Amino acid sequence: MSEAADERSLASRLRLAVVRLNRRLRAQRADNEVSLTQISALSSLYKCGPMTPGQLAAREGVQPPSMTRVIAALEGLEYVERSPHPTDGRQAIVTLTKEGQDYVRTTISRREMWLDQRLAELTDEERRVLSKAAEIIERMARHN
Template sequence: MNTASKDHHSTRASALAQDLRALLSKLKRRLREQGGMGDLTPSQVSVLLRLETDGPATAASLARAEGMRPQSMGSVITALEAAGLVSGAPDPNDGRQTLLSLTDACRTWAQEKRAAKQDWLTRTIEARLSLQEQDELAASVELLKRLVGD
């Protein structure tokens, strides 16, 4: 491959990367709108996702994992507790610590939000894309999985 060809491929890849980032950001916003995350901040959403994925955790371990100061994490947790999304219980290994976990109400709420996002995306794909375009989209999803290593 000559230099001009390499430059063209590099320029094309850069343009694709820019378009893809912009498009995925827009899709993420649309899905967030459909899920109705309400008044939650990005930090609060991140903490909820971490608790859902990793299980119960202390405020200190959440602060470390999120790269936040413990004081900042305290305000995040206070807001989540006030909303009924997380609750604390004494750590069985260290009674001085509190383990935070998602409430049942939070789990139900999260499932409902995910279902709303899935429903919107399914309806949008069906309404806006022909069967051939849906096949093309499926092929594109496979390429995207390769990009992220899945």
């Protein structure tokens, strides 16, 4: 098999593996009321703290109008709230509510528990390989 064919095969195998893993992780959601995009935005707020809609859009890699819709939906669920920016009257700060924090903790806990169980079934060497692969995939995901 040529090197180019090997690379296509790797790309295909990696894409399918990520899609399948993502599907399994989605099945661990606390409910189906919140979309994956919304969960991702909630997770970013949980990890990084309050931020402007523009900062959140940039972090999530979406256009600001799309993030505005995500934030509005999350406000409707009472998972986030907007407050005035302390120094820029044109901006708002988006913050997780207690309900939003609880939702993220529950969702993360379910997913991580499922992943922890799968990882426990692997050898030490397989876990080391996955640790390195996670670093590489994260780096790939940051590129446009």
